[in-house]
Amino acid sequence: MKPSMDDEQVQIPQRPLAPTGGPADPAPRRGGVLGRGEGKLAGWRAFGSGGEGVLVPQARLSGPTPWVIAIMVTITVIAAATGLALRNIANAAALDLAGGVSVQIIEAQAPIRAAQAQAAQKALLAVPGVISARVVPQAELDQLLVPWLGAGMSDGDMVPVPAMIDVRIDGAADGGRIAALRAALGRVAPGARVDAQSHWLAPVFEAMDSLRWLALSMIALLALALAAAVLLSARSALGTHRQTIEIVHNLGGTDAQIARIFQRSMGMDATLGSLVGLVLGQVAVVVLGARFAGLGAGLLAGGVLRPLDWAVVALVPAAAVALAMLTARLSVLIALRRML
Numbered sequence: 001m002k003p004s005m006d007d008e009q010v011q012i013p014q015r016p017l018a019p020t021g022g023p024a025d026p027a028p029r030r031g032g033v034l035g036r037g038e039g040k041l042a043g044w045r046a047f048g049s050g051g052e053g054v055l056v057p058q059a060r061l062s063g064p065t066p067w068v069i070a071i072m073v074t075i076t077v078i079a080a081a082t083g084l085a086l087r088n089i090a091n092a093a094a095l096d097l098a099g100g101v102s103v104q105i106i107e108a109q110a111p112i113r114a115a116q117a118q119a120a121q122k123a124l125l126a127v128p129g130v131i132s133a134r135v136v137p138q139a140e141l142d143q144l145l146v147p148w149l150g151a152g153m154s155d156g157d158m159v160p161v162p163a164m165i166d167v168r169i170d171g172a173a174d175g176g177r178i179a180a181l182r183a184a185l186g187r188v189a190p191g192a193r194v195d196a197q198s199h200w201l202a203p204v205f206e207a208m209d210s211l212r213w214l215a216l217s218m219i220a221l222l223a224l225a226l227a228a229a230v231l232l233s234a235r236s237a238l239g240t241h242r243q244t245i246e247i248v249h250n251l252g253g254t255d256a257q258i259a260r261i262f263q264r265s266m267g268m269d270a271t272l273g274s275l276v277g278l279v280l281g282q283v284a285v286v287v288l289g290a291r292f293a294g295l296g297a298g299l300l301a302g303g304v305l306r307p308l309d310w311a312v313v314a315l316v317p318a319a320a321v322a323l324a325m326l327t328a329r330l331s332v333l334i335a336l337r338r339m340l
Helices: 064-096 109-124 138-153 175-185 204-241 242-250 255-293 307-337
Strands: 100-105 130-133 162-170 192-196
Touching: 064 204, 064 255, 064 307, 100 109, 100 175, 109 130, 109 162, 109 175, 175 192, 175 255, 192 204, 204 307, 242 255, 255 307
Parallel strands: none
Antiparallel strands: 100 162, 100 192, 130 162
């Protein structure tokens, strides 16, 4: 049965038998065909004068390695997008609350409380650096308390609610600025309480920082897992095709050329797997983003991914391919030094 065009055969040099007592031909000639004792290597390209070919069969998503890479890239894309969204939320909240100060007028008598709130507003506007001071309407405060106290109990006549003044200053609400505001209120509202709005969300910011570090740690662990998977795949291919590698090496192939062949094969698998993982990860990020957008929370609204964030996420597959090719090359070179 004649071999088909698709089933190329590995070419090895043939030495003609020398006459008895004579030297063998020192110049081997390419063009001989691997004998039946070695068997036909179906699906393999020749390692000839045209440069190195494909030493290992291309999986084309049929083997486990591309799918393992796809799963890891998917999780990495989600983790990277989550970390970027948390960073955007923290930056937007910090920018919005940097110059925000809340003033509470604590007084049981409603008429006195209202009078002190008006006087405190005028005193705050006279302080240098204060941009605005708005007295929050009582109806707005009652509406905020409805989920906890109910519609009837939130009435200011039944439950005394402190008057609130929303103050904006032209800088960070540090200790010196807060002390100046308290001194200005001491004459008109001695029982007023002044707090920087950023202090209220300090535990939230700390939790966000922890989640960002967690996302970064997950990306690092996934990178190590990807390198380990590529290492195992390359070592398995080396063990499976050890005999063919020895033949190629005897034909004059160097360790670097053989490693380059495995590097290309792994690069193809990593590219296909990374593209699949990128698509799956982006779909998951879009779905999760739509779910959180439906909450209508002002704090979460700042977590929308910007074009630069999407560009960073798109770099994940490229980094995965580069890591896989580098790991495959180094692992094969090290193994060849021990093998040959």
